[in-house]
Amino acid sequence: MKKLFFLTLLSVQSILVFSQERHNYLIALGDTQIVISNNFILPQKTLSDKNVQFIKALWKDQVFNVYGKQLSITVSDSWIRNMAFNEIVADSTKLRQYNFENLEFQILKNDRILYSWRNIESGFSIEDKTNHLKKSENLKAYKILDQILNENDVVKISFRTNGENPFLTCILNKVKDNKVPLVCSSIYNANGVSLETFVEEALSHKKQIDYSFYEDWPSLHSAKYQEPIVKVDEKTKIAIFYRPKNFANIKDMLEYRLLENDEPTSETWKKANDFIILHDFKPGKKYILQVKYRGEKKYITKEFFSEPKWFQNIWLKISFVIFVIALSGFIFLFLKNKRMKRLQREQKAKLQFMSAQLNPHFLFNALNSIQGLINSGNVEKSNVYLTDFSKLMRSILDFSDKDSIPLSLEIKALKHYISLEQLRFSFNFDYHIDDGISESSTEVLPLLVQPVLENSIRHGISILNENGKLSFKVLKNDGNLIFEITDNGKGFEADQKFTGKGISLTKNRIALFNSSSDKVKIDYLVECNNGTTKTVIIYKNLLSND
Structure with a gap:
């Protein structure tokens, strides 16, 4: 066999030549060697993956499956040169009791005594059908068994020393294993030759196969020497040759089917002689051949x-x-960002338009106030009013193209406006801002609160003069910026509707801002209670990062 372990001792001059087809198994008792030969012999339980196993007495029974018909057992008193062994079991003690003069054996076949207890060197005769093979001053060797076995035969060989109990028993079971096909050979061609050419190659190769060499092999033995998965491509053509069953007629002796990605390529099993040809493999597919x-x-x-x-x-x-997901996400974000910028531009334009509407509204009211002062003959107050009015108008012009302004500029502009209204109506004004509010870094909508202050003055406290009270507070609460405007005017009902444009424009500006802002939102609340009106504008989450 191909997979054999060779032992060679150059000091031994005598040579025993055995058939290279024999599958030899060696049991070494010190210098005494027991060789079991068969076309194919395997221990039922291999001690390890190594070819040579070293053990110490006491020995356990050695059980083998014998597949070949002819069984031979030879005993020698030294290592046999040029002898090939499938496996070796050796006793490392090298006891003298294993020497020829002490060693005895007995052979039973199917529980019947074939040879009774006898010494290795004595008691041989032609009638015993045991053969003293060769004798020289360097090597003694005896063939103690040479039998043709039938299926299910059991041969038991025991060894002892000088009439003592057996220390070793070898049990050999004759079995036959041909329930499934055995692969004897295979050829591959990945050069893209035509199918006709490859068939000719396969038939030529078949003529070179000696099927008798594989006659007694176990059916699954060759599988362990083959690649578990064979890589192929579209050009690959494969021919696999199988051992004939009982060497009978090979006509349609095989049935096979091919699975492609675990799905059969045909509904029924196909028939074949002693070889199968596979071709036309599709890229990216897994195939399983069942035979x-x-x-x-x-x-x-x-x-x-x-x-x-x-x-x-x-x-x-x-x-x-x-890549497709990333590209889709990029396109989505790009379009979303583009849409958001467009909306922001539109909303900015709307806010600027509303501010443009608010400025004439405020200018009209301011001019009415100046006219009132001049008509009353109060020239000094009119001059002061015009001075503060010009400052306020400068602020309004600066804010006209801005989406937001610092809180400090908003408060400064609102104070200018309130001072103008105080010249006319002489009400009391109270201002407060909480500590911890950064007026320079906090951004708000320009003049959002001005219409609310104007509404409180004109419709609330204008008729009260010195008895009128206006409170303006800038507060901080849980990250929210709060404008709170309170007056002691006559108040109004919650469902009362106003025809003025100032509050309506303010509400529209808040709604438009809320539609374009994700984080910051603005709430507008009004409360009327016992002659007091409180208006609250809340910038939610505006101070959360402060």
Whole structure:
């Protein structure tokens, strides 16, 4: 066999030549060697993966499965040169009791005594059918058994020393294993030759196979020497040759089917002689070949894998999906950002338009106030009013093109406006701002509060003169910026409607701001209670990052 372990001792001059087809198994008792030969012999339980096993007495029974018909057992008093062994079991103690003059054996076949207890060196005769092979001053060797075995025969050989109890028993079971096909050979061609040419190659190769060499092999033995999965491609053609069952007629002796990605390629099992040809493998597919003898249920399998094309590579597919998702996300974000910018431009234009509407409204009211002062003959107050009015108008012009302004500028402009109204109506004004509010870094909508202050003065406290009270507070609460305007005017009902444009424009500005802002929102609240009106404008979350 191909997989054999060779032992060579150059000091031994005598040579015993055994058939290279024999599958030899060696039991070494010190210098005494017991060789079991058969076309194929395997221990039922291998001690390890190594070829040589060293153990110490006491010995356990050695049990073997014997597949070949002829069984031979030879005993020698030294290592045999040029002898090939499948496996070796050796006693490392090298006791003298194992020497020829002390060693005895007994052979039973199917529980019947074939040879009774006798010494290795004595008691041999032609009638015993044991053979003293060769004797020289360097080597003594005796063939103690040479039998043709039938299926299910059991041979038991025991060894002892000088009439004592047996220390070693070898049990050999004759078995036959041909329930599933055995692969004897196979050929591959990946050069893209035509199918007709490859069939000719396969038939030529078949003529060179010595099927008798594989006659007694276990059916699954060759599988462990083959690749578990064979890689193929579109050009690959494969021919697999199988051992004939009982060497009978090979006509349609095989049944097979091919699975493609675990799905059968045909509904029924196909028939074949002693070899099968496979071709036309599709890229990126896994194939499983199932083969059995006709009429049997058990089958053997062989797996093939066809490499995928570059565009079928799973990582390429995953990368492509990731790229598409990333590109889609980028396009979505780009379009969303573009839409948001467009909305912001539109809302900015609307806010500027509302501010443009607010400025004439305020200017009209301011001019009415100046006219009132001049008509009453109060020239000094009119001059002061005009001076503060010009400062306020300068602020309004500065704010006209801005979406937001610092809180400090908003408060400064509102104070200018309130001082103008105080010249006319002489009410009391109270201002407060909480500590911890950064007036320079906090941004608010320009003049959002001015119409509220104007509404409180004109419709609330204008008729009260010195008895009128106006309170303006800038507060901080849980990250919110709060403008609170309170007056002691006559008040109004909650559902009362006003025809003035100032409050309506303020509410529209708040609604438009809320529609374009994700984080900061503005609330507008009004409370009337016992002659007091409180208006609250809340910038929610405006101070949360302060």
